[in-house]
Amino acid sequence: xxxxxxxxxxxxxxxxxxxxxxxxxxxxxxxxxxxxxxxxxxxxxxxxxxxxxxxxxxxxxxxxxxxxxxxxxxxxxxxxxxxxxxxxxxxxxxxxxxxxxxxxxxxxxxxxxxxxxxxxxxxxxxxxxxxxxxxxxxxxxxxxxxxxxxxxxxxxxxxxxxxxxxxxxxxxxxxxxxxxxxxxxxxxxxxxxxxxxxxxxxxxxxxxxxxxxxxxxxxxxxxxxxxxxxxxxxxxxxxxxxxxxxxxxxxxxxxxxxxxxxxxxxxxxxxxxxxxxxxxxxxxxxxxxxxxxxxxxxxxxxxxxxxxxxxxxxxxxxxxxxxxxxxxxxxxxxxxx
Ligand SMILES: [Cu+2]
Numbered sequence: 001x002x003x004x005x006x007x008x009x010x011x012x013x014x015x016x017x018x019x020x021x022x023x024x025x026x027x028x029x030x031x032x033x034x035x036x037x038x039x040x041x042x043x044x045x046x047x048x049x050x051x052x053x054x055x056x057x058x059x060x061x062x063x064x065x066x067x068x069x070x071x072x073x074x075x076x077x078x079x080x081x082x083x084x085x086x087x088x089x090x091x092x093x094x095x096x097x098x099x100x101x102x103x104x105x106x107x108x109x110x111x112x113x114x115x116x117x118x119x120x121x122x123x124x125x126x127x128x129x130x131x132x133x134x135x136x137x138x139x140x141x142x143x144x145x146x147x148x149x150x151x152x153x154x155x156x157x158x159x160x161x162x163x164x165x166x167x168x169x170x171x172x173x174x175x176x177x178x179x180x181x182x183x184x185x186x187x188x189x190x191x192x193x194x195x196x197x198x199x200x201x202x203x204x205x206x207x208x209x210x211x212x213x214x215x216x217x218x219x220x221x222x223x224x225x226x227x228x229x230x231x232x233x234x235x236x237x238x239x240x241x242x243x244x245x246x247x248x249x250x251x252x253x254x255x256x257x258x259x260x261x262x263x264x265x266x267x268x269x270x271x272x273x274x275x276x277x278x279x280x281x282x283x284x285x286x287x288x289x290x291x292x293x294x295x296x297x298x299x300x301x302x303x304x305x306x307x308x309x310x311x312x313x314x315x316x317x318x319x320x321x322x323x324x325x326x327x328x329x330x331x332x333x334x335x336x337x
Contacts, residue, residue, distance in 0.1 A: 053099065054092040056108050058228040059237060062207045065194070066112040068122070078120040080166075084111065086153075086176070086189065088130035094214050094224055095231055095321070102188040103130065103176075109188030109229050110210045110254070114174070116166035117196045124162040128153040134184065135160070137177035138193055139293065141167050149177045169197045170276035171250040173293045186215055186256040188229075194250055197279060204248040204299070205241055211263070211290070211312075211322065213255045220257055224321050225312065231321020238325035243305055245331060249298040250276070253290035261322075262289045263298075264313040270300035287313060302328040 027041040068080030088103040105111025116122050128134045132155055137148035142164035145151065153160045176189035192208050212229060213222030224231045241247055249270075253261045264287045271281035272288055276297040288296065302308070311323040 054090045054102060054104065054107065054109075056092060056229055058230050058233045061108070061110070061113075061228050062209075062239065063205075064113060065115045065206075065208075067115050073121065078117065079123065080116050080120050081123045081125065082112075082114055083125045083127070084136060085127045086130050086134040086136075088132055088134070088187070092229075094216060094229075098216055098224075100214055100216050103134075103184065104188055105136075105191055109190075110212070111174070111189070111191030113192045113194065113208050113250075115194045115196065118167050118169050118198055120166045122162075122164055122166050126153060126160045126162060128155055128158040131155050132184075133158070133178050134176045134189060135178055136162055136174055138162070138164070138174045139172040140164070140193065140195070147177075152178055166195045168277050169195050169279075170273075171195075171252060171295050171297055172275075173252050173254060173295065175254070175293075182220075182256050185254065186213075188212075190254045192250060192252050194276075201248065201279070202246060204246040206248045207239070207250070209249055209251045209263075211251065211253045211255055211261050213258070213317075213322075215257060222255065222257055222320070225255065225317040226321045227324055232323060234324030238307065238327035240327050240329060241302065242329055242331040243303065244301050246299060246301050250295070251288075251290070251298060252295035253292065256292070258314075258317075260289055260291055260314070261317065262287060262313050264311055265298075265300065266309040267304070267306070268300050268302055268308065270298040273297040273299075302326070304328070305330040305333075 027039055029037060029039050066082065068082045071079045073079055084105050086105055090102050090104050091099050092102045092109065094100045102109045124136060126136050133152040135148040135151065135153055146162050146164045148162065151160060172193045174191050174193050176184040178184050192210060209227045211227060213225045215221060216223045227234060251263060255261045269284050269286045272283045272285060273281050274296045305328045308326045308328060309323065310326065311318040
């Protein structure tokens with residue numbers, strides 16, 4: 001075979017053939033994004049090497065707050081320690097039959113919701129177990145060297161401890177800030193950081209909603225949109241709440257590629273606190289529009305029981321998964337009155 005090729009093609013054949021031969025040796029097994037297992041020696045865009053998939057439970061994520069390991073400094077300041085591990089080799093079934101290489105903080109997209117009170121000392125022990133450099137960049141107030149932009153943390157076990165005082169009060173995103181930024185964010189390296197006021201907000205049924213999307217065919221446009229990663233999840237599993245109970249939603253828009261996203265609530269209006277930095281709402285509405293990393297706190301209660309939609313009023317997004325339901329149950333019936 002080698003001789004035949006040499007004879008036919010001439011001088012440059014050795015190089016051509018040896019490349020071909022090496023490629024043959026490098027034949028690898030991949031899982032395609034439709035779940036098929038194939039063998040190829042060719043270049044594969046964003047290959048999947050494994051069929052083991054990330055299990056993500058939007059039900060659990062919705063009301064899951066991580067307050068860290070709590071201790072106190074000599075001067076009485078509350079210290080909260082968190083361990084966050086980045087990885088970039090996990091596969092998640094984004095939609096039935098669509099497998100996507102997610103990049104994760106602590107194994108999920110979004111990463112854990114980190115929560116502290118204003119003035120607490122927050123220490124994030126960050127370990128990068130990925131194959132690329134990553135960081136954690138927190139929105140909020142902190143020293144320059146804690147900004148997670150210039151101090152990239154190397155792959156295969158690189159470490160960095162981010163240390164800062166929690167502030168200001170509000171709801172903030174955190175995300176990787178390594179270039180190309182769009183790639184690192186859209187693969188899933190983001191989460192929510194809540195800073196509570198020293199005098200806590202009133203008791204409420206609290207939830208976190210990250211508006212996100214996935215570009216599964218790599219054309220810089222999202223193919224799926226969601227609240228908390230799984231398209232249509234809360235439509236199929238309505239969020240159960242009670243009449244006359246205060247609901248507080250920390251909402252953060254992490255959708256890449258599309259300039260805006262929005263949130264519309266049915267059968268009700270909500271008090272809205274942009275970025276959550278003020279304890280006084282700025283508006284009473286049923287609709288907010290959010291640009292990249294724009295966020296806020298929504299508060300409302302339902303007067304009447306029943307099923308109510310919430311969704312992007314950008315219809316394309318809701319038809320591709322950004323839609324959910326509240327199932328409002330009569331509080332009186334529940335309490336047996
Ligand atoms: Cu990254």
